[in-house]
Amino acid sequence: MTSALISITNCVNLSVKTQYYAACSLDGFIATTDHSLDWLLQFGEAEGPGYENFLAGVGAIAMGSATYQWLLDHYIKAGTSEEKPWRFEQPTWIFTSRTLASVRNADLRIVQGAVSPVHREMVAAAEGKNIWIAGGGELAGQFFDAGLLDELIIQVASVTLGQGWPLLPRRIAFPPLRLTSVQALGEAFAELRYDVPPQTAAV
Secondary structure (H helix, E strand, O other), X not given: OHHHHHHXXXXXXXXXXXXXXEEEOOOXXXXXXXXXXXXXXXXXXXXXXXXXXXXXXXXXXXXXXXXXXXHHHHHHOOOOOOOOOOOOOXXXXXXXXXXXXXXXXXXXXXXXXXXXXXXXXXXXXXXXXXXXXXXXXXXXXXXXXXXXXXXXXXXXXXXXXXXXXXXXXXXXXXXXXEEEEEEEEOOOEEEEEEEOOOOOOOO
16 A cells, blocks of 8 residues: 555656746846846736746745845835735745745745755645746756756746846756747747756766
């Protein structure tokens, strides 16, 4: 009976995807060097139901400290007249070695160190839904390094920044990513989806 349960659990886990869903500039940056997203916010909310449909399939979220701090400063704004609640219902793991402020009524789990053991916790908590790597790029890179990143869903904006924080600061070339779809989102964005194949050493 135990072996059967383990087999069933493994089959469920295989259906869970770990996805890096993010927006970037045409030249591959997710934020300016001073962490500004003004270049992105000028476009307002994304067109169509794509984000809502994506979020409905997410059961757990991973987030770096810079992304979390940006949400605290620019969206949550705790203690001000513009204060908003935490925007995600899913349990969220914050990867950081710093002491960060908490958010009321939010399921936040502060962690540090290797991503692999945390990923196992996230898969269990997601209950068959997908894992969202919400940023930043270095955190997504750590999941890639551990062989845990399955898919990239990237909205490429019609701006260039020249420099900033890169989308995914890793070399991925042998084999390359596999493009699975391209979709225009209004006049400002193109959504690109890539599967991440198992990587081999460059020769």
